[in-house]
Amino acid sequence: MIASPTVASRSKNHLPFGEVRHGRLYGWDILSVSQFSRADLDAIFDVAKEMRHMVERVGTFDLLKGKLLACLFYEPSTRTSSSFIAAIERLGGSTIPITQGVQFSSVSKGESLADTVRTLECYCDAIVLRHPEIGSAALAAEAARKPIINAGDGAGEHPTQALLDLFTIEEEFGRVDGLMVTMLGDLKYGRTVHSLARLLALFDVPLNFVSPDILGLPPMLRVELVKAGVRLRETSDLHEVLAESDVLYVTRVQKERFESIELYNQVKDAYVITPKTLEAAKPDMILMHPLPRVGEISTEVDSDPRAAYFRQVENGMYVRMALLAMVLGKA
Amino acid sequence: MIASPTVASRSKNHLPFGEVRHGRLYGWDILSVSQFSRADLDAIFDVAKEMRHMVERVGTFDLLKGKLLACLFYEPSTRTSSSFIAAIERLGGSTIPITQGVQFSSVSKGESLADTVRTLECYCDAIVLRHPEIGSAALAAEAARKPIINAGDGAGEHPTQALLDLFTIEEEFGRVDGLMVTMLGDLKYGRTVHSLARLLALFDVPLNFVSPDILGLPPMLRVELVKAGVRLRETSDLHEVLAESDVLYVTRVQKERFESIELYNQVKDAYVITPKTLEAAKPDMILMHPLPRVGEISTEVDSDPRAAYFRQVENGMYVRMALLAMVLGKA
Amino acid sequence: MIASPTVASRSKNHLPFGEVRHGRLYGWDILSVSQFSRADLDAIFDVAKEMRHMVERVGTFDLLKGKLLACLFYEPSTRTSSSFIAAIERLGGSTIPITQGVQFSSVSKGESLADTVRTLECYCDAIVLRHPEIGSAALAAEAARKPIINAGDGAGEHPTQALLDLFTIEEEFGRVDGLMVTMLGDLKYGRTVHSLARLLALFDVPLNFVSPDILGLPPMLRVELVKAGVRLRETSDLHEVLAESDVLYVTRVQKERFESIELYNQVKDAYVITPKTLEAAKPDMILMHPLPRVGEISTEVDSDPRAAYFRQVENGMYVRMALLAMVLGKA
Numbered sequence: 001m002i003a004s005p006t007v008a009s010r011s012k013n014h015l016p017f018g019e020v021r022h023g024r025l026y027g028w029d030i031l032s033v034s035q036f037s038r039a040d041l042d043a044i045f046d047v048a049k050e051m052r053h054m055v056e057r058v059g060t061f062d063l064l065k066g067k068l069l070a071c072l073f074y075e076p077s078t079r080t081s082s083s084f085i086a087a088i089e090r091l092g093g094s095t096i097p098i099t100q101g102v103q104f105s106s107v108s109k110g111e112s113l114a115d116t117v118r119t120l121e122c123y124c125d126a127i128v129l130r131h132p133e134i135g136s137a138a139l140a141a142e143a144a145r146k147p148i149i150n151a152g153d154g155a156g157e158h159p160t161q162a163l164l165d166l167f168t169i170e171e172e173f174g175r176v177d178g179l180m181v182t183m184l185g186d187l188k189y190g191r192t193v194h195s196l197a198r199l200l201a202l203f204d205v206p207l208n209f210v211s212p213d214i215l216g217l218p219p220m221l222r223v224e225l226v227k228a229g230v231r232l233r234e235t236s237d238l239h240e241v242l243a244e245s246d247v248l249y250v251t252r253v254q255k256e257r258f259e260s261i262e263l264y265n266q267v268k269d270a271y272v273i274t275p276k277t278l279e280a281a282k283p284d285m286i287l288m289h290p291l292p293r294v295g296e297i298s299t300e301v302d303s304d305p306r307a308a309y310f311r312q313v314e315n316g317m318y319v320r321m322a323l324l325a326m327v328l329g330k331a
Numbered sequence: 332m333i334a335s336p337t338v339a340s341r342s343k344n345h346l347p348f349g350e351v352r353h354g355r356l357y358g359w360d361i362l363s364v365s366q367f368s369r370a371d372l373d374a375i376f377d378v379a380k381e382m383r384h385m386v387e388r389v390g391t392f393d394l395l396k397g398k399l400l401a402c403l404f405y406e407p408s409t410r411t412s413s414s415f416i417a418a419i420e421r422l423g424g425s426t427i428p429i430t431q432g433v434q435f436s437s438v439s440k441g442e443s444l445a446d447t448v449r450t451l452e453c454y455c456d457a458i459v460l461r462h463p464e465i466g467s468a469a470l471a472a473e474a475a476r477k478p479i480i481n482a483g484d485g486a487g488e489h490p491t492q493a494l495l496d497l498f499t500i501e502e503e504f505g506r507v508d509g510l511m512v513t514m515l516g517d518l519k520y521g522r523t524v525h526s527l528a529r530l531l532a533l534f535d536v537p538l539n540f541v542s543p544d545i546l547g548l549p550p551m552l553r554v555e556l557v558k559a560g561v562r563l564r565e566t567s568d569l570h571e572v573l574a575e576s577d578v579l580y581v582t583r584v585q586k587e588r589f590e591s592i593e594l595y596n597q598v599k600d601a602y603v604i605t606p607k608t609l610e611a612a613k614p615d616m617i618l619m620h621p622l623p624r625v626g627e628i629s630t631e632v633d634s635d636p637r638a639a640y641f642r643q644v645e646n647g648m649y650v651r652m653a654l655l656a657m658v659l660g661k662a
Numbered sequence: 663m664i665a666s667p668t669v670a671s672r673s674k675n676h677l678p679f680g681e682v683r684h685g686r687l688y689g690w691d692i693l694s695v696s697q698f699s700r701a702d703l704d705a706i707f708d709v710a711k712e713m714r715h716m717v718e719r720v721g722t723f724d725l726l727k728g729k730l731l732a733c734l735f736y737e738p739s740t741r742t743s744s745s746f747i748a749a750i751e752r753l754g755g756s757t758i759p760i761t762q763g764v765q766f767s768s769v770s771k772g773e774s775l776a777d778t779v780r781t782l783e784c785y786c787d788a789i790v791l792r793h794p795e796i797g798s799a800a801l802a803a804e805a806a807r808k809p810i811i812n813a814g815d816g817a818g819e820h821p822t823q824a825l826l827d828l829f830t831i832e833e834e835f836g837r838v839d840g841l842m843v844t845m846l847g848d849l850k851y852g853r854t855v856h857s858l859a860r861l862l863a864l865f866d867v868p869l870n871f872v873s874p875d876i877l878g879l880p881p882m883l884r885v886e887l888v889k890a891g892v893r894l895r896e897t898s899d900l901h902e903v904l905a906e907s908d909v910l911y912v913t914r915v916q917k918e919r920f921e922s923i924e925l926y927n928q929v930k931d932a933y934v935i936t937p938k939t940l941e942a943a944k945p946d947m948i949l950m951h952p953l954p955r956v957g958e959i960s961t962e963v964d965s966d967p968r969a970a971y972f973r974q975v976e977n978g979m980y981v982r983m984a985l986l987a988m989v990l991g992k993a
Contacts, residue, residue, distance in 0.1 A: 118972055119972070313450050389728055409760055413785055416758045
């Protein structure tokens with residue numbers, strides 16, 4: 001397992017309301033993909049499938065009635081916060097949404113985050129945290145008695161995104177082992193790609209990495225994946241690997257990552273997916289994207305059944321419902 | 332019926348949760364007043380009256396339990412968003428409020444709105460949209476599988492405002508036909524006035540339009556109303572028509588509409604309603620205003636029983652409850 | 663009782679939903695600590711204790727099901743708004759959170775606030791108001807038919823903070839009479855300290871005030887307390903009174919209160935509490951702080967059982983639950 005030994009999956013088995021609770025992930029902080037074993041992933045996805053089934057049947061249900069989730073977003077993220085709010089609401093719980101008025105103390109940022117988290121946990125049962133600084137989620141988890149769910153800590157991790165990506169592959173094919181996954185775009189800075197690659201390393205999945213030279217895989221991640229036994233291939237030409245890919249995972253090339261606008265313009269349109277691109281792909285390939293897109297996938301592709309990115313969005317709600325239910329001991 | 336043939340009342344009769352649903356307006360996008368026939372209006376107002384009755388009796392009830400409403404506001408509107416949030420909460424449903432972090436992609440605005448809407452509908456059952464650009468609600472409705480409710484698209488329409496205005500007249504008098512309605516203030520740019528006038532054209536209601544010359548009725552709307560058989564009268568002198576009016580609908584003269592501050596100052600105080608003004612009005616006339624007011628109606632008037640503008644606010648909640656219940660097939 | 667005769671505890675015994683309601687505080691606006699008698703405080707704290715008991719047992723319950731609380735915050739306050747949202751949600755009610763898009767009319771602020779409040783009360787059952795201007799809560803209460811709860815009106819009052827402070831003392835010791843309370847820090851501008859001192863004047867509690875000379879107690883408050891029979895002592899040396907204190911209430915010295923940065927730097931670190939400070943304190947003393955802190959209490963102190971400030975935060979939720987239940991006639 002490619003696990004960072006520095007991130008322990010700390011269980012917070014306090015029983016504040018006198019209840020007996022149990023089950024995998026109960027009381028965990030969700031900080032990093034490196035916390036999860038294959039057995040954990042199987043368990044999460046089993047619960048996520050049940051969540052989909054229940055939402056399709058009844059819309060919402062009262063599994064987490066009586067639970068309050070604080071959504072503490074130090075930077076806006078409509079998609080992620082909406083997904084978590086929908087998840088807790090569909091489980092019969094409630095939210096304290098905090099996206100306004102969260103300020104950084106210029107003096108002691110860490111201290112202030114710790115105090116904010118310790119204040120919020122007096123009111124709620126778990127905290128979803130989005131923060132622009134790497135390591136902030138771990139710091140919050142250290143301070144808190146109640147579970148912290150990392151919804152993105154800057155250049156660090158966004159583990160629920162990687163989980164929903166993997167769940168989508170599993171849902172679309174009914175399996176993960178034996179598939180060939182190709183990742184395209186910004187592989188140097190793309191947090192999403194890094195986390196998903198680490199999760200896929202737990203499976204028997206060859207990985208292709210397609211990017212312009214200046215946006216290639218970080219050397220340390222390459223070493224990590226190779227050590228984990230991943231068969232990987234790097235190229236700058238999508239067509240070398242497209243025809244044999246089962247999954248094509250496209251990411252956005254973010255302007256703010258570049259040192260100059262010239263470098264950005266040079267590569268930004270290099271890998272735009274159009275209906276023409278898909279002609280060379282397998283008929284049952286799936287096309288994924290973490291969204292938002294800014295032109296990397298033409299909207300003409302949306303009506304192609306292989307376009308899986310909005311199904312991927314919906315899966316995010318089911319995975320987050322599963323995590324909340326499990327962390328709060330109700331799955 | 333003065334209906335724009337370009338706005339179809341598209342029904343989205345998907346049954347995502349395996350339920351049988353039915354009824355008028357079920358699955359509709361609510362985009363424009365031109366969607367509604369008199370029979371539709373009668374049906375909406377019947378449901379709105381039931382909603383008032385239920386709120387007065389029990390406060391909230393579980394008609395929309397299990398339903399999640401996304402409130403996507405690209406520009407702030409405390410009144411409108413509060414009204415929709417109250418409406419869904421009083422029906423036992425929940426909201427995903429989105430007023431922060433919604434950004435415009437400078438490149439492809441429409442595309443970005445479409446993607447945002449297609450993302451949100453993965454989590455929720457209907458979307459209320461406020462957006463500064465005309466036509467945005469129609470664009471969103473085109474992209475979405477789930478119902479879109481237009482809560483204002485710039486200089487375009489704000490159909491729920493017009494519906495609550497008409498419902499207020501109907502509630503106050505028990506009828507609409509045969510009343511004389513006078514509209515005052517900014518008739519050139521006042522979206523509210525235009526929409527209400529179009530709805531009133533479905534009834535036997537003579538309309539008076541009172542404004543300074545430079546803020547008169549747009550010629551195309553005048554033609555449209557005349558073609559629909561409306562008896563209309565335009566004047567710059569309120570006293571020509573005040574004594575025979577049953578409804579006086581006052582609107583704000585918005586500074587941002589004027590080319591120069593001189594032009595604004597010239598007319599802004601021309602039509603301020605005071606207790607003195609009301610001396611010439613019928614004892615059972617009602618005074619309406621879409622709010623917020625900035626001096627067009629003196630606060631001294633508030634205690635006059637003819638001041639109907641806060642009753643009008645309350646009616647907004649009942650009308651929006653009715654629309655939500657009908658669109659979601661639960662009325 | 664040190665009561666300002668200008669603040670009446672106005673009861674708003676309208677029964678909008680046909681219910682019979684009763685009990686102490688029913689229909690009150692909560693504007694100032696000067697509204698409360700000792701019997702009121704006893705009643706509030708009895709209900710707050712029940713609230714803690716229920717939350718510990720079941721998390722949330724449906725005492726205020728059907729009630730909608732508008733949280734109208736003209737300035738952000740994560741802590742206070744989160745506490746009120748948690749309080750109403752744990753009672754089975756719902757919120758309309760308004761923190762965005764609330765704008766000041768530059769012309770007629772009071773009028774605009776009155777109209778906003780009169781609009782919101784058309785949708786909700788009570789309004790929590792935070793506003794930067796002194797007297798704003800009283801103005802809103804004057805305009806509103808439904809109860810207004812003051813969550814801070816600038817340099818004015820923040821009565822629910824003072825109530826939770828007093829409730830914490832009562833919870834920690836099982837009594838208030840006979841304790842010695844020491845207040846430390848900014849006693850000149852500290853709204854929190856002033857309100858708590860006024861409440862403590864209802865009890866048999868000697869008060870020590872420790873501050874730098876330039877941040878001492880306002881002369882008028884000193885006179886008020888002395889007239890009420892309070893035995894008070896003022897000093898700039900904490901060690902004169904620390905050993906005999908049962909409660910040490912620390913406040914933040916706010917930079918924005920000072921005329922110059924030099925004056926601020928001169929006193930800001932004068933009274934920082936560290937583990938060393940506590941060596942001289944009673945073993946069962948409690949250390950309180952309204953939070954947020956910016957260095958006045960070292961984080962090393964957090965693990966000392968005498969550090970009561972996070973228990974104080976939690977008590978805030980129970981006191982606000984009690985107030986909401988009582989004001990809405992459901993306690």
